[in-house]
Amino acid sequence: MRYIKIIYLFFFAFPLFAQEVDTLPLTQEFAPPLDVRAFDTPNDAGRAITVQWNLSPDNSLLSGYEIYRSETPDTGYQYVGYMGRGISTFRDNRGVEDNTSYYYKVRGRTSTYEYSEFSPISSSVSSSSQWYHKGKTNVLIGLPLFIFLIFWAVFQAKMGKPLFIRKIAGLDSLEEAVGRATEMGKPVLYVPGLSAISDIATIASMNILSQVAKKTAEYNTPIIVPNRDPIVMSVAQEVVKEAAIEKGRPDYYNPDRVFYLTSSQFAYAAGVCGIMTREKPATNLFIGMFWAESLLLAETGNMTGAIQIAGTDAVTQLPFFVTACDYTIMGEELYAASAYLSKEPLLVGGIKGQDYNKLVIFMFLALGTIFGLLGNNFIINLFK
């Protein structure tokens, strides 16, 4: 019986099955991607080639495109990357050497690993480094204008022209805050943010610390400066020490009050909160760069009843400070603080120059909006 089945299958069933398979195509045929163009990636450090192609007419049936590269046009093509359906650009930076000729071809692939034919081969291309970033020409033109306006305002200040700067409530209240701490006989807590000295917000914070330390030294009010970064700590120590010397009180400076706490974000927050609850400073100043710990610090300070002034350029943390602090120095005000407090003409000139630049940008914004609404994107394209 078993042998009869085998004979039946051999003579009748297999030919029938084979006939059915023959009538079906083995793989569905897909149109290949067309017009493959390869060129050196512009404005880069070299070792990268951009490949572009026209999507296959069967793009909707494909799952993506496979990109192949070779150093000779006819043979030796190796797979270098895959891009999803609808994407027609690939940046090849895998093992590309400068000044070596490469050829590319692309083929479509379905989700069941069926393939289209290969596209025609691209023309020869090689990569190289560029010495000028053409996309930054607008910055190159804008930068001298920015510097000129700053210099012009500084020059005006130097010549003695009075320059008006609007009132900044947060900075006006600094003296009051330090005075309050003096009256209460309690220290001032100054938190210079959690960022490194390479952050401009931290440098701005050091400039404000210089002004605050002069006031605390003048009133002989202790200042506590816990730090998260050892370099910031060294700068803060130097700044407080110099402020004390300038006010004729070198003995005021105590290195144990300008100290390093920890580099860990939340351990630092815990440490500062601990200082607030133990020492009960009358004034808390949070000035610099802050992240998630901002509300922890500001709320703890609020609970201890201290007068609180915060200053940061971190847009995401501003609402927390506005909610929990008495005054908030927002964004650019942070950078204007040292000029505002010291009233030094050269520094004030710098702020004025900044304002002139803002006016120029505002004019471009207004013109860009008007022309954009009229359907002309010339000004918008200038900033791309």
Add this chain to the structure above:
Amino acid sequence: MRRTGPLKLCLICGVVMIIQFFIPHRFSKNLFEEAVHWLIVCGVPALVIGYYSIFHVHWTKIRRKREGWGYSIIIFAAVIIVALIGFIWGIGEKSVFMKIYQYMTMTMQATMFSLLGFYMASAAFRSFKARTPEATLLLIVALVIMFGRVPIGESVFIKLKLPNLVEWVLMYPNMAAQRGIGLGVGLGIMATSLKIMLGIERGWLGGAGK
């Protein structure tokens, strides 16, 4: 020299970095990466200064038996014990050191982070009191945003198309305000950098700035 040296160095570094910004060449890229590495290398000796500061503060506290000096002993004990554990049993994935990190340090950090939830509630309660017209507006907008961001709000106020309104508030008035602040910050950073490079702003130099 104490004053002019750092200022000249600052000016040179600043100008080099501005030029570097416009050059995408590999040489320029390497220069930038090298500068970043130098920044990290410079930070390492500073860490020793930081540890010295911790040691000095707590040692003085213990020596003078100031209030809470017992906690300073705990700090020294923790540093010594954890360091010894690391030296003796290593810092591998399954080591005691890593267990201390995972089950003590991480847990304590997570605890601090979790406190944010409670602080947010108390801060929101305080700021959402409708005392002034501005505070009332803030309260209304906050309620709209909160309801629009949760599924129950979407289903209750389906006819009002609340999620669309929330999206509009976040995309237009909110984004406009954020960009305004961002623009000011960008200009402030540029102006401050320029003033530092030119030596107009010297507060960060401390004693050397005089």
